[in-house]
Amino acid sequence: MNELANVPDPKEENVTPNAAEIPQAVTAPENATEENATAAETAAAGMPDAVADAAEMPEEEGAPEEDAGTRKYFEMPKEQLLETLRQIVADKACDRHRDVNAIKQAFFALRRKELDDEFKAFVSDESGADATFVSKPDPDEAVFKDLLNNFHTLRAEFLAREEERRMENLARKNAIIDRLKSIASDIDNINLHISEVRQLQEDFKNINDIPQSAVTDSWKNYQLVIEQIFDCLKMNKELRDLDFKKNLEIKRDLIEQAKALREEKDVITAFKKLQVLHDTWRETGPVAKEHRETLWNEFKELSTEVNKRHQEFFEARKEAEKANEDAKTALCVEIEALDRSELKTFADWEKATAAIKDMQERWKKLGFASRKVNNQLFARFRKSCDDFFSEKAAFFTKIKEELAQNLAKKTALCEKAEALMDSTDFRKTAADIRALQAEWRTIGSVPRKHSDAIWQRFLNACNHFFDARKQSQSSQKKDETDNLAAKRALIDGLINLPADTPKAEAQKAVRDAQDKWKEIGHVPFKMKDKIYDDFRQAINQVREKFDFREVRARMNNFREQIENIKGDDSKLGRERDRLVRALENKRGELQIYMNNLGFLNVKSSSGNSLVKEIERRSQLIKDDIAMIQKKIDILDGKVPAEEEKAKEPAPKAEAAAEEKADGKE
Numbered sequence: 001m002n003e004l005a006n007v008p009d010p011k012e013e014n015v016t017p018n019a020a021e022i023p024q025a026v027t028a029p030e031n032a033t034e035e036n037a038t039a040a041e042t043a044a045a046g047m048p049d050a051v052a053d054a055a056e057m058p059e060e061e062g063a064p065e066e067d068a069g070t071r072k073y074f075e076m077p078k079e080q081l082l083e084t085l086r087q088i089v090a091d092k093a094c095d096r097h098r099d100v101n102a103i104k105q106a107f108f109a110l111r112r113k114e115l116d117d118e119f120k121a122f123v124s125d126e127s128g129a130d131a132t133f134v135s136k137p138d139p140d141e142a143v144f145k146d147l148l149n150n151f152h153t154l155r156a157e158f159l160a161r162e163e164e165r166r167m168e169n170l171a172r173k174n175a176i177i178d179r180l181k182s183i184a185s186d187i188d189n190i191n192l193h194i195s196e197v198r199q200l201q202e203d204f205k206n207i208n209d210i211p212q213s214a215v216t217d218s219w220k221n222y223q224l225v226i227e228q229i230f231d232c233l234k235m236n237k238e239l240r241d242l243d244f245k246k247n248l249e250i251k252r253d254l255i256e257q258a259k260a261l262r263e264e265k266d267v268i269t270a271f272k273k274l275q276v277l278h279d280t281w282r283e284t285g286p287v288a289k290e291h292r293e294t295l296w297n298e299f300k301e302l303s304t305e306v307n308k309r310h311q312e313f314f315e316a317r318k319e320a321e322k323a324n325e326d327a328k329t330a331l332c333v334e335i336e337a338l339d340r341s342e343l344k345t346f347a348d349w350e351k352a353t354a355a356i357k358d359m360q361e362r363w364k365k366l367g368f369a370s371r372k373v374n375n376q377l378f379a380r381f382r383k384s385c386d387d388f389f390s391e392k393a394a395f396f397t398k399i400k401e402e403l404a405q406n407l408a409k410k411t412a413l414c415e416k417a418e419a420l421m422d423s424t425d426f427r428k429t430a431a432d433i434r435a436l437q438a439e440w441r442t443i444g445s446v447p448r449k450h451s452d453a454i455w456q457r458f459l460n461a462c463n464h465f466f467d468a469r470k471q472s473q474s475s476q477k478k479d480e481t482d483n484l485a486a487k488r489a490l491i492d493g494l495i496n497l498p499a500d501t502p503k504a505e506a507q508k509a510v511r512d513a514q515d516k517w518k519e520i521g522h523v524p525f526k527m528k529d530k531i532y533d534d535f536r537q538a539i540n541q542v543r544e545k546f547d548f549r550e551v552r553a554r555m556n557n558f559r560e561q562i563e564n565i566k567g568d569d570s571k572l573g574r575e576r577d578r579l580v581r582a583l584e585n586k587r588g589e590l591q592i593y594m595n596n597l598g599f600l601n602v603k604s605s606s607g608n609s610l611v612k613e614i615e616r617r618s619q620l621i622k623d624d625i626a627m628i629q630k631k632i633d634i635l636d637g638k639v640p641a642e643e644e645k646a647k648e649p650a651p652k653a654e655a656a657a658e659e660k661a662d663g664k665e
Contacts, residue, residue, distance in 0.1 A: 073105075076106065089154065118133075166211045167210075173204060180229065248291060258306070274303055325377065353388075400447075421464040510542055580632065583629060
């Protein structure tokens with residue numbers, strides 16, 4: 001619209017535009033530099049400092065602006081991204097910096113994924129623990145970085161040229177304003193300069209690109225001098241009123257559009273649209289004096305609402321980034337506090353590894369911190385992870401070497417034992433084998449997959465020698481045969497106990513048999529287990545025959561307890577879990593005793609008392625295992641009531657008495 005049309009009639013009073021009519025919000029010209037565009041927009045709009053800070057905040061790292069122009073790059077392979085960047089550099093398309101930024105983020109996202117895949121493959125490889133992870137060099141990455149540097153150099157030169165051009169444009173605009181001021185001061189001859197004023201207006205509007213920091217002041221100075229000229233010009237009142245009316249309609253429409261922005265869900269979009277409305281308001285001519293202040297105040301209040309939402313959005317994002325920064329810092333402190341000097345075993349390192357992986361998962365769930373610290377925090381956290389896994393690899397390598405050395409030492413002991421196992425010099429060889437056994441105990445662990453085999457090999461060699469030595473002691477055979485007959489006589493006496501024997505006498509007969517069994521010496525080695533089992537079976541028959549009810553009473557009591565909680569699945573489940581844990585503990589204890597017993601079998605006769613004690617305790621644990629298993633079967637419904645009586649194990653107290661009296665070797 002021609003602003004000269006707004007010149008008042010010479011007969012009318014001078015119409016001076018109200019200062020409020022001057023637009024207060026401007027956006028950066030289309031070609032303004034990235035660095036000052038947002039700041040200038042915010043300053044021109046009269047926004048608070050907090051909003052200005054928010055407006056300058058960068059997008060989150062790794063998340064370019066979501067539009068069709070940038071999303072496409074995240075769907076491209078590396079080769080296409082590299083070729084696209086090469087074409088941009090070749091074309092010297094300095095205005096495509098947003099595309100370059102999106103290409104950069106997409107390229108390095110793919111590169112990070114390749115590194116993660118390499119590391120996962122390295123960790124899954126069984127030999128991965130023997131070396132430190134080193135990524136494969138990527139020639140495309142070096143080419144890509146060179147292209148980026150070339151683009152940045154081109155863009156820096158481009159921006160420098162653009163800034164120089166803007167300064168020249170500003171000088172031209174200032175010259176136009178100075179000429180308009182000169183015309184405005186010549187009030188008497190102002191009508192003679194109307195054509196020149198029109199041309200100066202066109203020239204001023206055609207110069208669009210100046211430094212952003214000077215946009216507002218330049219436009220205000222221009223508006224003031226134009227308004228001075230308008231007030232001095234003698235124009236037809238009808239033309240002036242028509243122009244006022246058109247401007248009034250435009251500005252009311254701008255106010256309605258500003259009202260609609262209050263409902264816009266995307267605050268960034270609303271803020272950008274508001275800047276466009278301010279540009280249009282500024283370019284629209286004045287309205288009648290009585291409407292100027294009212295219209296501007298209404299438009300300004302609506303702008304304030306949109307700006308406030310914009311400010312609150314960035315403040316909320318700042319708070320979220322601060323929370324993420326604090327959480328990531330806490331994770332860095334947590335991983336750095338891990339004392340790797342205390343990790344001495346495989347189990348310790350595996351437990352620590354699980355903790356590190358948990359921290360990594362928590363890190364992945366956190367959002368971005370502010371750009372100035374996000375990369376620093378990631379580098380700090382990644383360094384701690386790398387240091388941990390490097391030390392873990394070194395530890396595993398060292399332990400594997402020690403295990404291999406121990407295996408070699410134990411293999412040498414096995415070879416020595418095998419060389420001695422057929423010796424007939426029993427006294428000297430027994431001492432030599434005991435020395436080998438003592439040396440065996442001083443050697444540490446071997447690889448788990450060889451542990452049982454190497455131990456069994458050594459044990460077989462030792463057992464072979466001591467079994468041969470025992471068999472050679474033929475003078476003991478007659479005594480062992482007599483002892484076998486005596487023990488069989490005890491078993492027959494228990495089996496043939498008359499049915500009308502009083503219960504107390506039957507119990508005494510069992511105890512007497514146990515005492516006599518203890519007094520009787522060894523039996524032939526190959527018969528010791530069978531005769532012992534026969535003796536226990538005979539005692540169990542006597543208990544059944546004369547109804548020794550201690551175990552049955554306890555089982556009945558257990559059944560009553562189960563009946564009381566029947567229907568409460570949670571209590572039944574907890575009771576079963578308790579019994580299962582007790583069963584596993586007992587099995588573990590039994591395994592320890594059996595291992596010790598297997599080792600002690602190669603000892604001389606002086607160790608028989610220790611062997612007997614271990615066998616006695618092992619049997620007690622077996623009875624406990626049978627009792628616990630019986631209870632679990634009752635809970636699972638596997639033992640009907642009518643079968644329980646026929647399958648009860650000997651009471652623990654009586655089993656202890658049996659073991660005490662037992663003469664098993």
